[in-house]
Ligand SMILES: Nc1ncnc2c1ncn2[C@@H]1O[C@H](COP(=O)(O)OP(=O)(O)O)[C@@H](O)[C@H]1O
């Protein structure tokens with residue numbers, strides 16, 4: 001694990017176009033609201049959220065279905081815009097970026113991993129990994145060694161020439177993580193990343209995300225509904241009805257106790 005995960009960014013010329021994170025990293029948001037209107041129905045998905053996450057570590061966001069977890073992640077990742085509030089992510093004021101700035105922010109400052117692995121079915125694993133760099137105007141051949149090294153580190157180096165449909169769910173998610181890490185983001189967002197995996201693959205992935213955060217010194221923020229997942233994380237933040245209901249250290253907690261606390265019925 002250690003080799004590439006601890007290698008300094010400047011040793012990869014392919015990613016030198018990435019802007020350094022300006023000022024302090026991490027996440028700081030204040031008074032964030034977001035509502036959706038469908039027909040005559042208006043849903044207040046986030047109703048005034050203040051949050052802070054440090055620049056490094058593995059942290060969880062939990063909460064019942066519909067509590068606003070994905071909405072929050074989308075706003076932090078610049079995939080959607082808040083109605084109000086300030087959003088600072090990896091040194092960027094995401095709420096002030098124009099569309100071009102948001103595109104560069106998404107490409108260079110963050111990585112995103114979703115429940116659906118979102119790999120392009122016609123591309124091999126390695127070409128899926130290299131895609132963000134190619135879209136960023138970098139040369140495939142220059143990116144390739146880094147992409148291969150990431151696949152090796154994540155335990156799927158021997159699957160690099162396979163298309164996604166020849167890979168297991170766990171392997172596909174590792175490829176998606178390699179893709180998220182290619183351009184050396186400061187922060188990786190993961191929305192229910194193990195939702196489509198069996199228990200054994202899910203456990204391996206939580207361990208992997210934890211070591212990825214630690215070895216690379218980045219922030220991994222994971223939305224999850226699985227209490228066991230949150231026990232791998234330093235802290236767990238609980239959303240309920242679009243508000244922050246709780247936030248507590250969660251590493252090594254008993255999953256049953258964590259589930260009770262996340263449900264608002266624990267101590
Ligand atoms: N694009 C959208 N259009 C309309 N309603 C949405 C949209 N995205 C989310 N919502 C609504 O906002 C609320 C929060 O959704 P979401 O953030 O996806 O919750 P979670 O991820 O915690 O399950 C829900 O009521 C959901 O139906």
Ligand SMILES: [Mg+2]
Nearest residue numbers: 069070071191
């Ligand atoms: Mg969701």
